[in-house]
Amino acid sequence: MKEIYKIKIEPLTAVHIGSGNSLLPIDYTLEKPNNSTEKHYVKFSSDKIINSILESGTAQQKQELQNVSDLNDINALAKFFRKYFYLGVEYDSRVTKDFINLYSSKINSGLFENSLEVNQILHNGAKPYIPGSSIKGAVRTAILNQALMDLPQESYDELLEVADKEKQQDSKKSGRYEKKIQNKALLMLSVKGFDDAKLDPFRCIEISDCEFSARNQLVARMENAKIDKFKKELCSESMQIIAESIPGKLADCKTASGFTIRINEDLQNIELPNGFCINKQIDLQEIISACNFFFKSQFNEEYKKFYKDAYESVDKIFELKKIIDSIPENSETEFLLRLGRWSQIEYVTFENNFRNPKTPTKKGREMPFGTSRTVLNYDGQYLPMGWCKCSVEN
Numbered sequence: 001m002k003e004i005y006k007i008k009i010e011p012l013t014a015v016h017i018g019s020g021n022s023l024l025p026i027d028y029t030l031e032k033p034n035n036s037t038e039k040h041y042v043k044f045s046s047d048k049i050i051n052s053i054l055e056s057g058t059a060q061q062k063q064e065l066q067n068v069s070d071l072n073d074i075n076a077l078a079k080f081f082r083k084y085f086y087l088g089v090e091y092d093s094r095v096t097k098d099f100i101n102l103y104s105s106k107i108n109s110g111l112f113e114n115s116l117e118v119n120q121i122l123h124n125g126a127k128p129y130i131p132g133s134s135i136k137g138a139v140r141t142a143i144l145n146q147a148l149m150d151l152p153q154e155s156y157d158e159l160l161e162v163a164d165k166e167k168q169q170d171s172k173k174s175g176r177y178e179k180k181i182q183n184k185a186l187l188m189l190s191v192k193g194f195d196d197a198k199l200d201p202f203r204c205i206e207i208s209d210c211e212f213s214a215r216n217q218l219v220a221r222m223e224n225a226k227i228d229k230f231k232k233e234l235c236s237e238s239m240q241i242i243a244e245s246i247p248g249k250l251a252d253c254k255t256a257s258g259f260t261i262r263i264n265e266d267l268q269n270i271e272l273p274n275g276f277c278i279n280k281q282i283d284l285q286e287i288i289s290a291c292n293f294f295f296k297s298q299f300n301e302e303y304k305k306f307y308k309d310a311y312e313s314v315d316k317i318f319e320l321k322k323i324i325d326s327i328p329e330n331s332e333t334e335f336l337l338r339l340g341r342w343s344q345i346e347y348v349t350f351e352n353n354f355r356n357p358k359t360p361t362k363k364g365r366e367m368p369f370g371t372s373r374t375v376l377n378y379d380g381q382y383l384p385m386g387w388c389k390c391s392v393e394n
Helices: 046-056 059-071 074-083 097-109 132-149 153-169 177-185 284-307 315-325
Strands: 002-011 018-023 028-031 040-044 089-095 118-121 127-130 205-207 218-228 233-245 257-264 334-338 373-378 381-384 387-392
Touching (some): 089 097, 097 218, 132 205, 132 284, 218 284, 284 315, 284 387, 315 381, 315 387
Parallel strands (some): 089 218
Antiparallel strands (some): 018 118, 040 089, 218 233, 334 387
């Protein structure tokens, strides 16, 4: 039997699910489309522009294309595409004032001599979307963490000892011990002749993708921020990352979408020849409870460490805290998720004792992790990435 639930998802802060592509000014421009009074980021297709000119362009356009092709100059080609961007528009996005200023100061210095690379998000045509696999990954982390916390102290200590030994032996930090933790926490066993996938309790859960309107997009710059406890402010360090995103409520975009959760009960009741069965049953209420406990507790730790004592550039983070605090941990209909890139390692791994992050080394010494936050600069206000509020609709 399948239980099907329709879930409304509302981004609170910007969400970035990367496509793996980096865009340069040969792929986009800043213009005022459709008589807009403000500049927008316009993503265009150079192939569409070329095909349009070759098929129905004027003699002058065709000659310009021929001339710029003969030059073998990437900067000249980029200027040509930006001139005729309207022939190949794929989608456009709002931009922050910060990015407009950066673009204006850098665009004339040469395509590969400036820092205008933009990290693209996933799109279905012109519409950005969050894949169901990203949502399921966040849900899985929350449930596994809850199962780990619910273990008897003896079993917890046993797993902690395994994790500590694995950390010391695994110089590349591949996280090999995590499978052992998962098996123990979910009461799974290795059964000869059965694929691990068949013994995975999460295979009973299917989560669909969720699309957003093509209008609901934002391009902004990321900053690496640390708290200065003496000045009582978040101090931004040098960091040049620009990204497309699905903006959230706190980035002045009240957008929402929906996805479905399908739970197949039959896949949770597997009986094997030796009598073993998976006795970890996952239902909607467990998903809601685990997500609220995990994401609310992690947010509260992050808030105390980085944002609580700051006076400037954090007004929207205070608003975010009010929204998160308003969701009861024992809610039956609302739950939190943190999705996508720059969600911070604390939100995609087990609780702190089992965390095994990859950190850089400096002068032969391993650097600590969790000392800074990657935040979006929304016209002078800092916003942590990826926060979403979900509500059960039926």
